[in-house]
Amino acid sequence: MSQSTLSADNAVQFLTRRQGKKRLSTADILTYVYLIVGTLVMFGPVAWLVVSSFKPERGLIEFPPTLLPYWQQTVQPEGYDKPLDLYDVTLEDGTTRRLAQVSRVGIMARMIDPQNPSAEPIQVNINQRQPVRYVNFSLENYTGAIQQFPFLTYLGNSIIVTIAATVVTLLVNSMAAFGLSKYRFRGRDAIFLLILSTLMVPVSVVLIPAFLVINEVGWVNNLIGVIIPGAATPTGVFLLRQYMLTIPDELIESARIDGATEWRIYWQVILPLASPALATLAIFSVMWRWNDFLWPLIVLNRSELFTLQVGLNAFQGDLNTQWHYILAMTVLTLLPITIVFAILQRYITTGIATTGMK
Amino acid sequence: MDTTEGNIIARKPGTSPISLITRAVSWFLGLGDYIFAPIQKRVGHVRMAYVFVLPNLLIFGIFILFPMLLNFYYGFTSGESILPENRTFVGTENLEKLLQCDNYLDPNTCDEDLFWRGVSNTGLYVVSEVTLLVIFALTTALALNSNVAGRAFFRSVFFYPVLLSPVVVALIWKWLLQQDGLLNAFIVSMGGERAPFLLDGGWSQFWVIIVGVWAQMGFYTLILLAGLQSIPADLYEASSIDGANAFRTFRSITLPLLMPTMFVVLVLSLIRAVQVFDHVYVLTNGGPGTATLFIVQYIYRTAFSNRNFGLAAAASLLLALVLLLLTVAQLRLGRRVDAT
Incomplete structure (x- = not known):
């Protein structure tokens, strides 16, 4: 018996080794088949987009398409x-x-x-x-698209909106959550219920009057008009308040006796203790803002202010045939969120599983 | 002595990016004391609560609450202008126009046929998307909850599309579904004919639903998975001692105990499906014709392309009513599900 078959046998044995059982049951096999087919369906379209983005323009109109990016020698x-x-x-x-x-x-x-x-x-x-062709993962589409399309401007706008909105959201929501969880004052429950009742009100329902308000304030075609309105998220207030309720009041009392101002208690006692909830909200906020589409679409009409999502949409509408650039742009747009996911996936998945929100 | 001091010195500079950011944020927040300490001196520490709630409440009031109330006003006025003072009060005219219909099952007989087209399209979308979402999310959650190798990997793969923006999702599928796309290549290689996936009304309706399921399934899978994992393991042990087979265990233990979570999934997905807009806007833009025109897009078009703000606001009032009913139903039924 040769060495290789021996190790292959070992590998199969290792892979099929189960707790308490000798071999894979039918249910296990079905589960694996489902998960593997599912992986193809869930990840295949993204992989196809990425591979296609390396193809030359004339390779993209080929039918049937080649699997790998071939370039003409x-x-x-x-x-x-x-x-x-x-x-x-x-x-x-x-x-x-x-x-x-x-x-x-x-x-x-x-x-x-x-x-x-x-x-x-x-x-x-x-x-x-x-x-005569050769496989080449060329970045030509990427460089071309960046030159043809103000990608860096859109990227910059998206980054500004995402970071500024997340900072404002965290600050404003945590202040409100602190006020609502650690003080007794008249109207507290009414305010909390009012905020909570809009948890299910989507932007699509208040589209027209919200646009009017932005118009009156003079924030149409201004990134602030994208950043501020979504900052008072009911979800964030709710999440942070529930978390802060678990922080013992004695900590606050003793800080007060030590002569700390209320603001100091907020940022030196409460905020550090609430950091797990703040981190969860930060991740959500980044996701919401990076992917936000309908609201920026309404507020921003001048193309130099577009965020990536709005810009990408305008680009695909304008130049419907320039798929080689669209594909490269799409990959560049999904890249940042993919990297964030790769690094933080455990926090993201547990954050969603425990709060049940997106 | 020396070593402890060394430790303190070694820890203090904190040059990792996280600790630098933390220190910068901390320093910046410390500046707030210059603003808030004088305020506290004036109002006393109990009333500081109002100060803390105020910024959030202002933004909330101006950009969420006020628009919600204003929407009622818009719904009952007409005119080309978006400025409230230039609009004329018309009572329930907009609502009547929307609801005027000879036969509610046939949008062509309605005064505002596009609205009813949108309603019937949305109805079809909601029913099929939510059904498929629940089926696939449950199956996936069960698969991920079993004792398979590489669970963390599979969980990430199924969850990944949730993070993608609707625009990216739509472009990924547009590329796959176009006439010369991979899917048609596959069909041709199997000896079939190219299908007009995005050019035919029926096909477009189908794919808009599939893409919606694809993009959101991972989210509901995670919620169901958390629900599955909260079911105590000793219940399963007890049922296996009693000799129950897998199907019996699923029916008598898993399903009943998962019901509250299933309910959350059902309601969340329903509420979100009613508001479908983003990925459809990019993938088909409501077309071909009006095959994938949904309510939110009808509102968007009516308001921002046709500038008929009154009609659009009236339509969004009706949408809000539907969402309200769904939320109330959730609270009512949720209590009953929790009780059982």
């Missing part, structure tokens, strides 16, 4: 200004030669031998030639 023979495409040509005598195409008229192509560019071009039927 070119040569630069002496006496020609531009690089010529290389083809494997089957000649009439049955031999195959690698020739460069000079020009093409109808179904006939004029081709030359790149080793001997000064020789008379050969006429070849285009069905007799196969392009």
